[in-house]
Amino acid sequence: MLSPETGPIAVIGGTGALGGGIARRLLRARLEVILGSRDAARASAAAAQLTEEIGSPARGTDNLSAARDADIVVVAVPFASQSATLTELAPVVEGKIVIDTTVPLIPPRVTRVQLPPEGSAAGVAQKILGGRARQVFAFHNVSAKKLAGEGPVDCDVLVFSDDKGARELTIDLANACGLRGVDGGALVNSAAAEALTSVLIWINKTYAVEGAGIRITGLRPPSELNMSRDERRHDSQRDAPEASSVDRAGFDPARFCRRFLSQGYNGSLQLRYVSNGDDCVVLAAPSQPELLETNDEMVADGALITLLDMTGTLAVWTRLGRFRPHATLDLRIDHLAAIPPDTEISSSAECYHLTQRIAYVRGQASTGDGTLIAMLAATYAFTDQP
C-alpha cells in the first residue's frame, strides 16, 4: 500500500514524454521522485525544471543511480531500449517493485500489433529480470501528452503482475496520478494491453484525435473503486454488527506511528500514539514551550498545533482505511486555557465527514487531569487528484 513510508520512486527514461508525464503527476501527488536518464545532466536539468514548476523537489541522475536509490522503479523507455535498460538495472532492482510501461511498438508500423517472440514486452522483461524484482506492467495505454498536461486523463490504467501486493501498490500509484488503476491480473495478460496500444494509435490517426484511451465499463463508481479492498469488504458488510475495526484496518495508526512519529519534527516533539477507533485517533506529547532566542518568556505553542494537526491527519487515514496523500488546508483552534508547563498533553481527533476531495476533522487537546486546552476544527485536501 502506498504510504509516506514509500521510499523514492525512480522514473527511468524520466526525460522522455511518458516518463516525464508520470514523474510530473507523482510529484503533484507529493511523492518523492528521482528522474533517471542515460544522460545524467539532462535528468538533472529536467528535475530542476519540474521542481520549479510543481514546487515539489525532484532530483535527476543516470538510470543506474536512480534505480539504485529508489524503492520503486518505473521504466519508461522505448521498446528498442528495453532489454539493454533492464539488463543494466538488473543488479540494483533486487526485490524492488519494477513498473514497466514498455509497449512493443516497432516503427514504422506502429499501428499494427507486433508482439515479440517472447509473447509480449512483459515476456521480454521476465526473461531478463525473472524472479529478481517484483515485476509489474502498467500505463501501456495512457497518452503521454495527456499525462504531461494538468487535466484528467480519460483512460484507465490496466495493471498486470504475478505479485498481488505489487499490483495493489501500482493501482494506488495510478490513482495518485489522477488516473484509475484497474487490476488486470497476471503478468502474462500484459500482452492484451500492449497490443491494444497499436490499436489506439490507429484510432488516433483514423479519427484525427490525440490520445484515445480505454475505459473498463461495468465497474463500481470510482469512489468505491478507489477504496482499499478491506474498506470495500467492510462496506459490503455495513449491516453486519460484528464487523470489527480490525477488519477495516487497511491503515494501522499504531504501526504507522511506530515508524513515522519518531522522525523529523514529530520525533523532536516526542509525539506518541495512544489509541484509535474507526474514525478517531488519540496521540500525546509533552508540553513544550517554544522560546524566542532573545526572550525567555514562554511565548508559543507550536508543539500543541503540531500535535493537533498530526492527530487530525491520522484520523483521516484511519477513517479512510488507507494512506492517501493530503495537505492541511486550514486549522481553526480555540484556545480555552494556557498550556501548563511540564505536563503531558493528549489530543484526540475525529474525522467526521469525508468527500472525494476533502476530509473534515474536529478534535480537542487536554491535560492529564482532563482540563480542556484547545478545540480544533480542520480541513484537509487530498492531493492525489489533480
Add this chain to the structure above:
Amino acid sequence: VSQSSPNTPAMGVRISVDPEGRELLLLSFAPHLRGRPGFLHGGAIAGLLSLACDHAIRKETGSSGATPPRCLTSSFQFLRGGREQDVHALATVQRGRAISTVSAAAWQNSESKPVAVLTRKYLMG
C-alpha cells in the same frame, strides 16, 4: 537556543531585521524540522507563525508587568508546501480596546508567495 526541556531541540527562531527596518522572525532549516520527505513540517511553520503573533502583540503592549494578552483563537491557512529552507515571518497588529487581531505571514523565497498565514485574536489586559 532556548531554555525548554534539555532533551528537546527547540526550533531555533531568531529575530532579524530586513533592509526596510522591519522586524522579522527567522526559522533556520534544520533536519529535525522535516516533515514528509523533501518538506519542512507544517507544524514548524505553524509554530513560527504563532511565535510571530505572540511576539508582535507583546511588543505592542510592552512588557509592563500586567498579564500579557491571552490568545483566544487561531486560524491557520496553509497555502503551499514549505521546502527544506529557511522561513521568514512577519506579523502585524490591529489593536482593539478589548480584542486585538494579529495577522502573520510566513514565506521562503518570496514574500509575495507565503507558505502559510495565521490570524489570531487576543484578549487585551
